Amino acid sequence: MLGPKERKIFCLNNIAQVGLEKFRKGYSVTKNLDEAAGILVRSADMLSMEFPEGLRAVARAGAGVNNIPIEKCSEKGIVVFNTPGANANSVKELVLAGLLLASRDIFGGIKWIRDNSTEAEISKLAEKAKKNFAGHEISGKTLGVIGLGAIGVRVANAAVALGMNVLGFDPYLSVKSAWMLSPMIKHADTAEEVYAASDFITIHVPAMESTKKMINAEAISKMKPGIKILNFARDVLVDELALKEALTSGQVAKYISDFPNATSVNLPNSVILPHLGASTEEAEDNCAIMAAVQLQDYLDNGNITNSVNFPELNAGTCGAEARVAILHRNIPNMLSQITAFFGNNNLNIENLSNKARGGYAYTLLDISHKMPDDTVERLKEINGVLRVRRVKEKN
DSSP states (O other), X not given: OOOOOOEEEEESSOOOHHHXXXXXXXXXXXXXXXXXXEEEESSOOOTTOOOOTTOOEEEESSSOOTTSOHHHHHHTTOEEEOOTTTTHXXXXXXXXXXXXXXXXXXXXXXXXXXXXXXXXXXXXXXXHXXXXXXXXXXXXXXXXXXXXXXHHHHHHHHHHHTTOEEEEEOTTOOHHHHHHSOTTOEEOSSHHHHHHHOSEEEEOOOOOTTTTTOBSHHXXXXXXXXXXXXXXXXXXXXXXXXXXXXXXXXXXXXEEESOOOTTGGGOTTEEEOOSOTTOSHHHHHHHHHHHHHHHHHHHHHOOBOSBSSSOOBOOOSOOSSEEEEEEEEOOTTHHHHHHHHHHHTTOOEEEEEEEEETTEEEEEEEESSOOOTTHHHHHHTSTTEEEEEEEEEOO
């Protein structure tokens, strides 16, 4: 085999060293984007970035990818990865803290203590004042969980363990999530069913056009008076102007969010945290490791795991003479044109894997013979091909 290729990785954010150490010998971090084969990113805004021709992949050390121009990457044949589940426990624990902050006026009590810290009789005064900060237990209350992905499942199960009645809603519930769910969790057929029955609602869905401002005036009007809403997913999921009116009227008793912005930080009866959800050492390590492993496997072997714009496909390591990877549009006659090229050049295809996702598709081929030097250029001439890579080949 040709020796392992040397590859450069560009980091747009600080990436945990334990993740960078997962790269094999031959990989190195560069400060020059133009020579990078891959990008590692957390929260840096990439929406207006220009990408060099040699960039093959972007790996987000986290779940959300709204800071990455997905369509632009797709059209350039740049695979975008994320790390679903790597920070799920960290977020789950903060959501549980949010439940307690919503049910008990913990911050109000702490502020009172600080404001009266110079009083000599602070102990006696506190006994009289504590009734102003009384709240409710969460045990026996109903928690509605909208979105039962990696985080939502963990939140739902933990709430059951804390004695809550849990009602879950997710029209796209995966088999994996279904297996993980406690049998004590009741499944709702609609979001409206969750709105009507819940004392607390927590949302765990991705930010898409279909979910933006899903918690709006109409949705809030269907909720119990005094509902408490938790948002540890994305601020755009909530119509914060409508929420402000509901918080002022008391229809919504409390709003706990992990997303500070010019509107949310001034909402009444709210607790806004500084985006702490995945900010634990453990979560940052887990995300960095997962992102690095996926990025290297794609660059070295052509395998795709947890991509948000191209289909998942794993052909293992290449034992044949060569492997070629083709990112292309999901249109008719693509495979026949690709295989015809190899047939016309008397190149035997030992293994072919093909998957599609929406308007895009991916094909990996293991070839028995040395490929022509102009293989990449000739395959790129096929209408609909976005990128071609000679992943591995023997001398």
